[in-house]
Amino acid sequence: MFHAPAAYLYEGKNSTAYYCLKDPEALVIFVHGFKGTSLETWDDFSSLLIEHPSFANCDLFFYGYESIKGQAFDQGQELLRFINNNHKPKSPFRNRNPKMYSKIVIAAHSLGAIVARFAILGSIEQNYDWRKMCKLVLFAPAHNGARIQSLIMDSLDGFYKVIGGITMFFLPIIDDLKPDSAALHRLRTETEDYRGGPEHMLLNASVLHVFGDRIVHNAPFCFDVFVKESPIRNHSHKSICKPMLINNYLLPIEIIRDQL
Amino acid sequence: MSKEKHDIKLKSLNLNFRKNLRADRGYKSFLTISKDSDRLASLLRNHKTQPIVTHEEIRFRDDMDFLLSYYSIISCSLLAGYISSPLPDKTIMEAKEVLLNPVVKLFYEEYYPLYLPQVLCKYLDAPQQLGIAELVNPSRKNDQIFESLLLLFRSRIEDEDIDGFLFLLDDGGFYDSNLRIPLDLQFVLEIVGSPRLLVEFKVGSQTYPRLDSLVFGFSKFVSYLSGYAALLRRMSNATLFRAAAWQLESYWFIRLHEKPGYQLESCLKNLLSITDYDFFSKNEGELLQEERDKWQEESKKSIQLAMEDITYLKDQELGWPLVNLLSN
Numbered sequence: 001m002f003h004a005p006a007a008y009l010y011e012g013k014n015s016t017a018y019y020c021l022k023d024p025e026a027l028v029i030f031v032h033g034f035k036g037t038s039l040e041t042w043d044d045f046s047s048l049l050i051e052h053p054s055f056a057n058c059d060l061f062f063y064g065y066e067s068i069k070g071q072a073f074d075q076g077q078e079l080l081r082f083i084n085n086n087h088k089p090k091s092p093f094r095n096r097n098p099k100m101y102s103k104i105v106i107a108a109h110s111l112g113a114i115v116a117r118f119a120i121l122g123s124i125e126q127n128y129d130w131r132k133m134c135k136l137v138l139f140a141p142a143h144n145g146a147r148i149q150s151l152i153m154d155s156l157d158g159f160y161k162v163i164g165g166i167t168m169f170f171l172p173i174i175d176d177l178k179p180d181s182a183a184l185h186r187l188r189t190e191t192e193d194y195r196g197g198p199e200h201m202l203l204n205a206s207v208l209h210v211f212g213d214r215i216v217h218n219a220p221f222c223f224d225v226f227v228k229e230s231p232i233r234n235h236s237h238k239s240i241c242k243p244m245l246i247n248n249y250l251l252p253i254e255i256i257r258d259q260l
Numbered sequence: 261m262s263k264e265k266h267d268i269k270l271k272s273l274n275l276n277f278r279k280n281l282r283a284d285r286g287y288k289s290f291l292t293i294s295k296d297s298d299r300l301a302s303l304l305r306n307h308k309t310q311p312i313v314t315h316e317e318i319r320f321r322d323d324m325d326f327l328l329s330y331y332s333i334i335s336c337s338l339l340a341g342y343i344s345s346p347l348p349d350k351t352i353m354e355a356k357e358v359l360l361n362p363v364v365k366l367f368y369e370e371y372y373p374l375y376l377p378q379v380l381c382k383y384l385d386a387p388q389q390l391g392i393a394e395l396v397n398p399s400r401k402n403d404q405i406f407e408s409l410l411l412l413f414r415s416r417i418e419d420e421d422i423d424g425f426l427f428l429l430d431d432g433g434f435y436d437s438n439l440r441i442p443l444d445l446q447f448v449l450e451i452v453g454s455p456r457l458l459v460e461f462k463v464g465s466q467t468y469p470r471l472d473s474l475v476f477g478f479s480k481f482v483s484y485l486s487g488y489a490a491l492l493r494r495m496s497n498a499t500l501f502r503a504a505a506w507q508l509e510s511y512w513f514i515r516l517h518e519k520p521g522y523q524l525e526s527c528l529k530n531l532l533s534i535t536d537y538d539f540f541s542k543n544e545g546e547l548l549q550e551e552r553d554k555w556q557e558e559s560k561k562s563i564q565l566a567m568e569d570i571t572y573l574k575d576q577e578l579g580w581p582l583v584n585l586l587s588n
Contacts (some may be wrong), residue, residue: 001265005272005407010281014415039411045373047404069474092275093268135420153555158486159566162531163452163479167464167472 003050003060004093011082013064014038018050019091025057026103026260027064031079033110033142035155035164038064041109043242045252048233054257059089068168071096072183074175076118084120087130104134109241110216111177113141116254121190123181124199134206134260139241139252144217145179151215154237192220209257213237227255261398269343277330284409286323288297300363310580331355332376332508333410338383339504340406341398345387352384358423375507382586390585402498409491409505416484425477426495429520436470448474449523453530482566490567492578503581513573525570531563541559
C-alpha cells in the first residue's frame with residue numbers, strides 16, 4: 001500500500017488527494033477539461049498510480065472545478081489559489097511532512113490546459129517561489145481553440161448529453177474555447193512574452209495530442225514541445241488521458257513519470 | 261487486514277465524513293441543544309406535523325443529517341467488510357451518545373426511518389449478536405467498490421445544484437425575484453420537458469441563475485442515480501453490502517415511489533420527444549447532420565437507460581437483507 005485512501009479536499013469541486021505514506025518527493029496535480037470531473041476524466045489513472053512503484057513517493061491531487069461556470073481565466077485563478085494553498089506537503093496520514101516538494105507536475109486535459117496555464121501565468125505575476133518546481137504536461141490541450149459543437153456533443157456523457165446539448169451553447173466558457181477568443185489570444189500573447197527568458201522552461205509544456213482530434217485544433221502553441229509519440233493514433237480526445245492496462249495503453253503514466 | 265491498514269481506513273472515513281464541517285458542527289450543536297430535550301424535540305420534529313421554516317431549524321437539521329450520514333457510512337463500511345471490529349473507543353462513545361438519545365432515536369427510527377444507524381446501534385451494543393463478521397466477505401474488489409461509492413455519494417452531498425433540486429423533491433420551493441414566480445418541482449420539470457420553454461427562459465445563459473441551477477441539478481441527479489445503479493449492480497455477489505449501499509440513499513429511492521418520483525419519470529418520458537427538436541439550427545452551423553443524428557440517438561438511449569436505472573433503484577427488495585439482519 002503506497003497511498004492512503006482518497007482524502008477529500010474542500011477546494012474546487014470534489015477535489016481528491018491520494019497522499020503517499022512515505023515521505024513525498026513530488027506532487028502531481030491533475031486538472032480535467034470541459035464537463036469533466038476530478039477523477040472520472042482520468043479513469044483508471046488514480047487506481048494505477050497508487051499501486052505504481054514509481055509514484056510511491058508522490059502525492060497525487062485530482063483537482064475538480066465546475067467547468068460550466070465562470071470563465072477560463074476565473075478557473076485559472078481558483079486553481080492558482082488551490083496550488084498556492086497546497087504547494088507544501090501536509091498529509092494527515094503521515095506523522096511528519098517534509099518542508100516542500102522537489103517537483104510539482106501539473107497534468108491537464110483539454111480545457112484544463114488553458115486553466116492550468118492561466119494558473120501558472122498567475123504564479124509568475126505573483127512571484128510565487130513554488131512555481132520553479134512546476135512542470136506542465138498537457139493532453140489534447142484546447143489552447144488553439146475547439147470545435148464547439150463537437151465539444152458539447154462529444155464531451156458530454158450519458159444523461160448530461162440530453163440537457164447539455166440544449167443548454168450549453170450559452171455558457172461564457174464556451175466563448176473562451178472559440179479559436180479567435182479573447183481568452184486564447186491573451187493566453188498566447190502572455191506566454192510568448194516569456195519566450196527565451198527565465199520562465200521559459202516553466203511555460204514550455206510537454207504535449208500529447210490525438211491524430212485527427214475531432215474536438216480541439218491541433219497546432220504548435222508558443223514554445224510547447226510535443227512528446228515523441230505525438231500525435232497518437234487510435235485514440236479519441238477523451239481517451240487520450242485514460243491509461244488502460246487492458247490494451248496496454250500506459251503512455252500517459254510514462255509521460256508523467258518521466259517528469260518526476 | 262493489517263492493523264496499520266485498518267487504522268488508515270478508519271482515519272480516512274473520519275477525515276472525509278466526520279471532520280466534515282457540517283457533521284462536526286452538527287455534533288457540537290447537538291451537545292449544546294441536547295441539554296434541553298424539549299428544544300431538541302422541537303428542532304427534530306416530524307416536518308409533517310409542523311413545517312420546518314426558520315433558518316436555525318433548517319441548518320441544525322441539515323447538520324444532523326450529515327452527522328447521521330457519518331454513522332450510516334460507518335455502518336455501511338462494516339457491512340462491506342471495509343473495516344471491522346473493534347472500532348475506536350472515541351467513535352463508539354460518541355455514536356452511543358448521539359444515536360441512543362431518545363429524541364434522535366425517534367428521528368431516525370420513526371420519523372425518517374434509517375436502518376444503517378439502527379444497525380450501528382445494535383452493533384455497538386452487542387457486536388457478536390449481529391454476526392456481521394460471519395456474513396461479510398472482505399476483499400480488495402469490495403474495497404474498491406466501496407471507495408467508489410463514497411466518492412459518488414460525496415459528489416452528491418457537496419453539489420449545490422443537486423442540493424437545490426432535492427429540496428424541490430422534498431416539496432420545497434424557491435422564489436425567484438427576477439422571474440417573480442415560485443420555482444417548484446412541477447414548474448422546473450415543465451421547463452425541462454419543453455423546448456419552447458427552455459429557449460424562452462434562456463436556460464444555461466445565467467439569465468436566471470437559480471433556474472439554471474435547478475435544471476442542471478435535475479440533470480446531475482439523474483446522472484447520479486445512474487452511477488449509483490451501476491455500482492449496486494457490481495455488488496450483486498454481496499447482498500448485505502448491496503443492501504447497506506441501497507439503504508444509504510434509501511430516503512431518495514423511496515421518494516421516487518411518491519408524487520415527485522412520478523413527476524420525474526413523466527419528465528424523462530417527455531424528454532424522449534425533446535430530442536427530436538432541432539435546436540442546432542439556432543446555433544452556429546458547424547454541426548453536421550450525422551452529428552445531430554448521433555446526438556439524438558445517444559440522447560434517447562441515455563434517457564431510456566436512466567429510466568431503467570430508476571426502476572432498478574426503486575426496488576425496495578434491494579434493501580431487505582439489512583432489514584432482516586435487524587429483525588434477527
